[in-house]
Amino acid sequence: MKFGVLQFPGSCDEVDALQAARKVGDAELIWHGDRDLKGADAIVVPGGFSYGDYLRAGAIARFAPAMESVISFANGGGLVLGICNGFQVLCEARLLPGALLGNANRRFTFRQVELEVADHNTHFTRACGAAGREGADERLSIPAKHSWGRYYSSEETLKGIEENGQVVLRYAQGQNFNGSVADIAGVRNEAGNVFGLMPHPEHAVDELVGGSADGLQIFESMRLSVEGAYV
Amino acid sequence: MRARVLIRPKAGILDPQGEAVERALPALGFAGVANVHIGRLVELDVEDPSQIKEMCEKLLANPLVEDYEVQLLDGGS
Amino acid sequence: MRARVLIRPKAGILDPQGEAVERALPALGFAGVANVHIGRLVELDVEDPSQIKEMCEKLLANPLVEDYEVQLLDGGS
């Protein structure tokens, strides 16, 4: 199992994502200017400030040559995870529905947030709650840090998203500081192979520095999916 | 040719910046201000003005959440 | 009365956004674009348009790094 982690000018959390992915498989960085995805089985579009977040977060990065390959990869059913800025890039690339707007509190905000897993039967959450969290509620404690994290979609789109069960993660009560519609923290595409979230699972893979290791379950889920454990 | 693009949050979408300005103004002694909205202003020289619409759709604005208006200005700058 | 304020980086002040966008455009297939500047657009209803200048100085713009231009529009909105 090999993850490819994109790297744009201005990416900041790509090495963190690389290290997190390496806890469950192989992982390699993919330069934004390269079209070759190096045989990756799954792609991570990482966090940070690609192109400085200038114009709009993710607006420029989505045109990168590597993103063209990621779009074909996704259209072919490949697993793509977008974290924070990566989520913004995937929305800009229309691989995911909706858009991310400025936080309701108008500030960059860093906080450990509690998330509810809305759907365990996805390629990205099937391991959640499994390991060592017997009987625990279906929550993940994961840090979030962003200024453009207010998930928004039109009412009509939102209806579709909810009906199709595309909401994967929601902020638990009182945790939605950015004002996301319907408390949506993470959403997938209709086909289920592309997933984006604002909080940073790659920063919660090691108790020592993450405050929790809950985020590892997302990477582990992807590994299980790729390795066919659950097809 | 110099072009100006005005980009605004679509009607009905919460505009926290606009609201914050609206809230702050009375404290500074300005009354009677309403409907404040904050958007983006992009100004640029283009050789081929017919490209601008596409540029807006693809890059400068996000049509899902923003409206835009293009103004072509007289000369270059 | 509806008013529009165009807020731009002052001439000579670094405009990081404009620079980054200008640099990125050719790769996105848009050639012949120059002098890109990115600013802010504020639109508001005001009862007393004579106050706008002071509002800009005090709150809407940062006169140290930004220039602003006020446009009064016909009706309210």
Place this chain on the structure above:
Amino acid sequence: MSESAERPDRPGLQDALALGLTAAEYELVCEHQEGSPNQVELAMYSLLWSEHCAYKHSKKLLRTLPTEGPHVVMGPGENAGAVDVGGGLVCAFKVESHNHPSAVEPFQGAATGVGGILRDIFAIGARPIAVLDSLRFGEVGEMTGTHPPPRSRYLLDGAVRGIGHYGNSIGVPTVGGEVYFERPYEQNCLVNAMALGLAEREKLVRSAAAGVGNALVLFGARTGRDGIGGASVLASAELGEGVQDKRPTVQVGDPFEEKKLLECSLELLERGLLVALQDLGAAGLTSSAAEMASKGDVGIDLDVAKVPLREDGMEPFEIMVSESQERMLCVVEPANVAAVEALCEKWEVNSAAIGTVTDTNRMRVFAGEELAGDMPVRALVDECPLYDLQPVKPTEPVYAPPEATLAAEASPREALLALLASPNIASRRPLFEQYDAIVQSRTVRRPEQADAAVLALGDGSALAVSVDCNGRRVAADPYTGTVEAVLECAANLACAGAEPLGTTNNLNFGNPEKGHIAWQLTESVRGLGDACRALGAPIVGGNVSLYNESPPTRASGGPIYPTPVIGMVGRLPDASHAGRLGFSRDGDTVALIGPFAPSLAASELAKLRGHELPDGLPEIDIGAVHAAQFAIRGAVRVGALSSAHDIAEGGLATALAECCLAGGMGADVRLEQAAGGDPFVALFGEGPGGFLVSGTPNGVSSLGRRTPTRVIGTVGGSSLLLTLGDLTLSATLTELAEAHSALAELFG
């Protein structure tokens, strides 16, 4: 000055004075130049001979500081200092001020301050791993309903946004810092930023230019008229009216550009393409090129026509003094220039070969074919006269007493809640939530988890870092107050389990030409040296910011409190045993540790009561404090304690409340009251050397062999219960938390 030096086509004495040189200094410049300097030369001299670059009033004092120790790899003199942290790695760190730019435009001032200190770190080949900020503003007024809101709030908001904007966007975590609000900072806020970086010891790079014939390559942002303000007097002679307003002085930071510059610089070094590297900071190309030449004992020829420009029509002197951000200068062997340019291209960074290293020991500036300036490197960099300070201990109080905000008859409970809600003590969460504290995945202790930030090194060990200075205490007693600031940093490290490796400092003072300021500075540096020597934590770098004062008015102005901001880096062998400050286990024993002798002198409570500053602080037994730190550090390292926290602003009661809040647990604490003693002194008195720990009875008592240890209570419940003789004080966690969250009002 000599008649012969006057030339009509050249600037003269008046221009030199306007640029900040003294008549005598100008005379000296004329001697070095064998005639009057031209515009470019005068501009360059005036910058390199400024206080900022030449340390005219502080260099002699700085020479008294201890700079050597077993861990020191790079001492003062390079872009940043560096200490060995084991495993072949060094930690580079430095603190720097951006006070004046932040007072003008807080967002950009603070942002570019962070950008500048980060460049200092990667200029020596280290990857930045953390930022800390040290901020001082005037009073913010009553939390609610102050109209109009004081400018301090605007400055605070802008500075915090600016620091966050830059650090967050460039992917370096902001892991700690400090902020104080005091009237003397009203006209002169302080924005100091500290950064740390990691490098392999063998790969550190110095800034000395070397190799005659090697190329000088400038890379990064294009050069504009940023920050030319001061030097624009030179232009007015030649440029017409109306040009003046085209000369912006506010420098705008571009963290995206710096992120590319950082990655590009580190990759250039990794590939062995550079002979030397230097950042461009204050005084831009002038300072960078001249200092590279001076350190390498070589000359440099440089052509301003080759510098990539952002604006049209820039004059040679403007290009030389521009402070445009996000630029670096490097020395490259001719054969490697193409490779350097290609790598810059990869990172979408501009680059241009703008000059060469020569054997002339002269700094020659060309504008195309024309020689626009020619100066001896030594004169430029090393011959600025140094001045002796004339310290005079003031006989009158220098600072007006603060306004009282707490009634004299307030009860201990009211005092505790007022202290917790006071701007100097209230939770900094509304600030640090605006900073990404975890990017790079090393942050073992985030803000409010421990007294120092803790950063994992990857081999199981970790660094701890703290930045500290209580300017009010330094104002009361510059020597002792500075010793306390150093001890406090070391105490913070001890509570995290770390031993100091090295120290950096930023000396923020008023006008050193005044006797009482000279006295503050002299005493403070003496305290700094003594404390660092005693702790074995040598000074590896720093910065000096003088003239932080404005004309006194009724309500504000005058000099700032003397503020020697101390930054200290230490190491702990086992990151998994890093200390925490919060109570964490029901039933744990709480103990008061160390030679703690509280007094209300210059305390936070005295400030709330509106008391004048005392003349002097109680003397400190540094050895006894050091022993207490040693004991705490040892106990934390072996995991003997559940929590450790040093007692600082607001005294024992405040520290207890902080331990309760950080851990979400109450405590029941009983103190003995000396007969006739003032309960407020015991509860809220301050002084160095006191710690609050919790743990098992055995874990806690293990400290008793090395330092005074008094068991005072038990962890548990949802309230803080404090008994002192026959006085009792109780507050629920909710009440404490509400008071402690007072600063949130400022960031609505």
